[in-house]
Amino acid sequence: MxxxxxxxxxxxxRAYRRAELKDFESEIGSKPVEALYVDPLPGEAVLKSVLSSNTTFILGRKGTGKSTVFAKAQSVLREQKKVISAYIDVKSIYDVLNEVGIPDIELEKLGISVVTYRSHMLRKIMLGKVISDLLEETSKSCDKLTLLDRWSGKKKQYEDLKSSLADLGDRVKNAKLESHEIPILQKITNQLKNRAQSEKSHTNSQAIGLNASVSLEKASVGGNFENSLSDFDRTLDDKDTYQEYSDVVLRSFPFNEILDEIQTLLSESGMLRLVAFFDDFSELNFTDQRLFVDVILSPLNNSSNENVKLKIAAYPGRVYYGKIDPSKVDTIGLDFSDLYxxxxxxxxxxxxxxxxxxxxxxxxxxxxxxxxxxxxxxxxxxxxxxxxxxxxxxxxxxxxxxxxxxxxxxxxxxxxxxxxxxxxxxxxxxxxxxxxxxxxxxxxxALEPFENKLDRYNQSQLLKCIVEECRTVRRRIIEKEIGGNYFSNLGGNPQTSHFIVSPELEDVFASLESNFFLSRYKYTRDKSGSDVIVYALFLGLCESERMNWGYPEGREYRNYFVQRCFEFSRAIHQFLSSKQTIKCNSCGHCHPMEMKQSIELFKWKCPECMEGTCRIVNLSDDFQEEVEKLDREIMLEPVELEIIATLNYEDKKMRAGEISSLIDTTHQMVGRRTSKLQEMGLVNKERDNNDGKMKSEVTEQCKSTYFNN
Structure with a gap:
């Protein structure tokens, strides 16, 4: 061996980022993706679908190989030399969003609050950076394809077009507040003031909420900036306000010029199309996903006369299509329950x-x-x-x-x-x-909004609820309280790792699934003929809880999962009823969860005041007391926690690139954050005497504070 x-x-x-595969070139050759790629389906069916001339959404949880499929597809396209391709890592742009400078302006005379202005400018800068990176990657791809050799020059000279693309990139990247944006920002500022006054008048309320559209999911996979669940975001929950705002932002970017230049580029070079790969799309929170799709993806997809095709990687259940018609795009799921x-x-x-x-x-x-x-x-x-x-x-x-x-x-x-x-x-x-x-x-x-902690806490309680139900079923099978003769030959440790629920509960499990506590196993029908979803707990969780994973061998057990004792829908509904309610954002009235379907039918309008909008909120009294006892002085941003956790687990000095490959961020981000952690006394960072590279390790102070207990 x-x-x-x-x-x-x-x-x-283990490596997160496809660029890290270059570290293995000495062992497997100069084209690591070519050497390592294995398609999830026979005949490279997934790759062929991504290479089709359609816009494609490729869905899968973290680590399922979305970036690798994109890398392989780009490699094939370069060999064909028929299209121009560009790859944009959306998450890497968001990772540095809080570190950009925002121009100072006199807001008081404009009637715009600091929160509104900062939230708006951060998003505008991010969107501009995505467009700028797309134009830059397109220009680099042109150079690699030596398009100058095949340039016709009928409409525009090659160097002129490259210069124009660079100018457009600079314009969209240098974001500033424009006059046509001021009215909507004033409107949002007024709505924020009204919201604050409304919440102040209902200080006796015991609920703090999350947007109903993402239920228990937002905490673990949302964006990285502190205002991700801010009042600004919640104001944009209103459909009309959001539509007005997104239209204003869209007008800030010269898409007509951009698309004209791309079409000129393709016609002058004789290329078929531009294929743009957007990776880590689902790392954005819901508000930013909508803006990203409506301001960037939709114009590229819908207004390019088939000249631009998009390939977009996302998490299951976290996809916003906006004005992109889902029926006219290909969607490929990489999770095993979808593929097979x-x-x-x-x-x-x-x-x-x-x-x-x-x-x-x-x-x-x-x-x-x-x-x-x-x-x-x-x-x-x-x-x-x-x-x-x-x-x-x-x-x-x-x-x-x-x-x-x-x-x-x-x-x-x-x-x-x-x-x-x-x-x-x-x-x-x-x-x-x-x-x-x-x-x-x-x-x-973690230094993050309270809602994130509350949501994660509720997820952990939900998981405990599921595990306890599995234990109860196991006990009742052993004691022959259920199942009759069906379970009689299973012995003293029957398998209870799988359970079924009604499809309406799928969103509730989205976060636990994305973090691999459990996984959707298959769609099927229960004994009554109703549609249900089979979920399976992670094997490691079952081993930790001393539960038997799987199902019995034999044809007679092919319907093992759909025995009535494994139906957990009622237990999950009871859990949710104890943790959630439906609250109006105007009058503050709380409605029972049993009214969810009827309120949803009327687009979440409050049946009490008929003016406000309702949303599902999480009840938080006990947990809020726990959070208030936490020591904020030692809290770190989530990415910083990931860095020190990786250094502690690996137990060795590591380069920024090594750390970034394990936590899905850029080495530049890791380099900046390890310097900050060094100033805090949590990381030792120095140049290695052997190879001369800067490496980091956690200090004893860090270990005793964050890991020893």
Whole structure:
């Protein structure tokens, strides 16, 4: 066994950013994406769909390989030399948003509040940066394709057009407040004042809320800036206000000129189209998603006469299409339940296992190794180990990388091979040390809006509710209270890792699913013929809670999941009723959750005052008291917590690029934040004597404050 090769195989799967694959060029060649790419479907069906001439949304949770598919698609397009492609990492632009300078102007005479102005300008600067980066990437792509050699020059000289693209980029990047924007900002300022007065008059209210459209989801995957749940955002929840505001922002950008230049570029060079890849789209919060789509994506997609095609990566359940017609775009889901959907669970698993085997075998082969050399095949066969890797990772390549990293530490480094028990243990460690602790650490130490902490707290309570239901079902099966003879041969530890709920509850589980506490397993029908969704808990969670994951073998158990004891809809509704209510933003009246469907039918208008808009709010009395006791002096921004958590877990000195590859941000962002953390006494940062590179490690003060307990 080659320890160095195995370690690098694990690292290549753990890395977040596709650029980090360049670190492995010495082992696998100068084109790492070409060497490592494995399509989730046979015949490279996913890649071919992305390469089609349609606008494409590719959906998948973190680590499912969206960026890798984009990288492979760009590589193919460059070889074909028929289109111009540009790649934009949207999240990397947002990561530095708070660090940009905003011009100072005299706001009092304009009747615009500081909050309104800052919120508006931050978003305008971000949108301008996206457009500027798109034009810059397009220009770079032209140089790589040597378009000058094929330029016709009938309408415009090549250098003139490149200069024009650069000028347009500078104009949109240098955002400033324009006269046509002032009226809507004055209107929003007045609405903010009215909202503040309304909330002040209802100080006895016990509810603090989140937007109903994202339910329990926003906390874990929202944007990074502090005003992500600000009153400014909530004001834009009003449809008319948002529409007026987005139209004003759209007018700030010269899209007619931009599209004219792109069309000139294509016609003069004889190229077919511009293909623009937008990655990490779902990292934006809901307000910013809407603006991003309505101000940038929709004009590019709808007004370009088919000259521009978009490829957009997003998380399931967090996609806003705006004026892009969903029926006219291709949507591809990378999560296994979408890719391999089948009437039979066993058939779905067979298709998923084929990908697991192809991915792992190909990755070892690319590094010149044979996967079987690292497996304990005298007691387990290859198929059983592949099945366990699928169940432990939900077929997410990045989780496979984390599991392999733990297996490297636990087994390979000790000259011991991998078996089924070691995979289960690795899954348990990954859950306990990474997934679970990350949630707890954010709630205790993250500098963020209270709503985020409340939402995350409610998610943890929801998870406890589900686990307790699973335990109850297990006990009742063992004691033969339910199921009759159906469960009689299951022994003393029946499988209770899966449960079913009605489809209307899908949004409730979105955040737990995106953070891999559980996963949607399949759509099916219950015994009454009603549509239901089967969910499965993460294997590591089940190992931690000492529950048996899976389902019994045998044809007679093919409908195991849909036994009535696994129907959790009622329990989930009871949980939500105890944690949520429906509140009017005008009169402050609270309505019971049972009225949700009728209020939703009337577009959330309050039935009490008939003027205000209702929203689902989370009840927070007890938890608010807990949060008030937290020490704000030691709180850090979420990205800073991720940095120190990575340094602590890896337990070694690390370069900014190494850290960024594990937490999904840029090395520039990590470099700036480690410098800040050094000033706070939490990180030691110095140049390595061996390779001369700047590296960071956590201090003892950091360990004792954030990790020791």
């Amino acid at each position: 080659n320890l160095d090769k195995f370690s690098k195989i694990a690292e290549s799967l 959907e089948s009437n039979e669970v066993q058939e779905m698993e067979r298709s998923a296992l084929d990908y697991t085997k192809r991915l792992l075998s190909h990755r070892f082969t690319a590094f010149g190794e044979n996967i079987e050399d690292y497996l304990e095949l005298n007691t387990n066969n290859l198929d059983d180990i592949i099945k366990m890797m699928f169940r432990a990772s939900f077929n997410v390549p990045r989780i496979m990388g984390h599991l392999l990293h733990i297996l490297f530490l636990d087994r390979i480094s000790k000259d011991q091979k991998i078996n089924l028990t070691s995979i289960r243990l690795a899954s348990k460690k990954y859950y306990e040390n990474t997934i679970s602790k990350y949630f707890d650490r954010l709630n205790r130490f």
